[in-house]
Amino acid sequence: MVRQSDDIIIGTVARMLVPFIQLFALYVIMHGHYSPGGGFQGGVILGASLVLLLITHGLPETKKLISEKGVAILSSLGVLIYAGIGLLCLILLGNFLDYSQLSKILQVMPAEARSLGILGIETGVGLTVMAVMFSIFLDISTGGVLPEDEEE
Amino acid sequence: MEVTLLIQATDDSFRILEDAREQAEGLLTTAVKITSESRKIEEQKIQTILKGTQETKSGFQNFIATFFILIVFWAMLSGKFDVFHLSLGVICSVLIAYLTHDLLFANARVGDMRVIVQRFIVYIPWLLYQIILSNFHVAYLALSPKMPIDPKIMRFDTKLESDISWVTLANSITLTPGTITMDIREGEFFIHALSKKVADDLDTGEMEDRVAHVFMEADHIYVQDVLDVARIYGALRKQV
Amino acid sequence: MNQFFIGAGMGISVLVLLVLYRVVFGPGVYNRIAAISAIGTKTLIILLIMGFVFHRVDMFVDISMVYALLNFIGCVAVAKYLEMES
Secondary structure (H helix, E strand, O other), rough: OOOOOOOHHHHHHHHHHHHHHHHHHHHHHOOOOOOOOOOOHHHHHHHHHHHHHHHHHHHHHHOOOOHHHHHHHHHHHHHHHHHHHHHHHHHHHOOOOOOHHHHHHHOOHHHHHHHHHHHHHHHHHHHHHHHHHHHHHHHHHHOOOHHHHHHH | OOHHHHHHHHHHHHHHHHHHHHHHHHHHHHHHHHHHHHHHHHHHHHHHHHHHHHHHHHHHHHHHHHHHHHHHHHHHHOOOHHHHHHHHHHHHHHHHHHHHOOOOOOOOOHHHHHHHHHHHHHHHHHHHHHHHHHHHHHHHHHHOOOOOOOOOEEEEHHHHHOHHHHHHHHHHHHHOOOOOEEEEEEEEEEEEOOOOHHHHHOOOOHHHHHHHHOOOOOOOHHHHHHHHHHHHHHHHHHHH | OOHHHHHHHHHHHHHHHHHHHHHOOOHHHHHHHHHHHHHHHHHHHHHHHHHHHOOHHHHHHHHHHHHHHHHHHHHHHHHHOOOOOH
């Protein structure tokens, strides 16, 4: 399914839309406290933009944006950010994920520290969701065989 | 007797001269076509070489342009303009512009961007007017009891050269009710038209001229072609 | 003003029901795909009208943009799959 497309119209339109879709996804993640959105929804839209690039342009063009190894690293990075912020609050003598303790190192009011803490874990959740969605789609479409393994 | 022979000889010689003239005309048109095609191939070769060297230089310009467009888009989406949200917007735009800087403007000739944007903004109201006119016509077709449609597929060659102008023309044709672009193969458009009036409106080629005017293409005359043809014509005239 | 928007919303819902006929009875899969894409655009407009009725337009604009995106990507994905099948 991931082959080079010889279709000019869909290819050009999809290539021009991808930056706007990604910016919209980041907007949805960052404004989770004010309008509908949050981490998971923004991650799904980011993953959808990568899937769009994959089905219209094929695998080599998408690898310029993000490689399979990068996808694997990103999925663990998201979980690291989430657990890292929780552990940081634990180290600063609070409960796990008690963001008001972050005000000790960030020098802001506890309410703002809560807001920033939530923003941080939403980012981690979004990264993981994007990486896992893209990785699942890659696995299903290429049948689990990476092109490097095919050459051997 | 000699008079009839003379008349017959003149007749034959006239016919031979007519045949020779038609052959010369055929040779002339073939020569013109071949020289213009070979010149087009040469220009395309030179353009691909130039494009390769230009890509590395224009990467940074693409990055800056994409960054500005994304910042404007973020400001439109998020109605809050305090420092926190704006700085978040700047960080996100820088990240995305760095990753996808060669996606948005892949084949652009950077110096003409301002003119192209101005002409595009002028082109859109004309397109809207055409869409409204075609809407009335298709509504009349759909609502009349015997539905006088005459669907057919037409194909035409286009004089536009780059990807973006092809896509703009195809999208304009599809947005106008009554015509749908099916495919573009090697510079040839396949279009499905609903009735004869709509197909005739498309055949005049006004939309193609306007899109060529927006993207500043198909407006150069190959002077060398005319000179070559004149030389061949002069050689033919000297021999005859 | 509310009455006007509610009336317009109901009119567009009737149009959605008309297109639903093609989704159910369309002979073949291409008719169904085109009809679902058309229903997607009508759903977008209905969401925006609901935003006007509830006086919270900015929230519903976000939702309808996401729905438009998903409609487009879904249509492209199904079309690519059908092209590969034949």
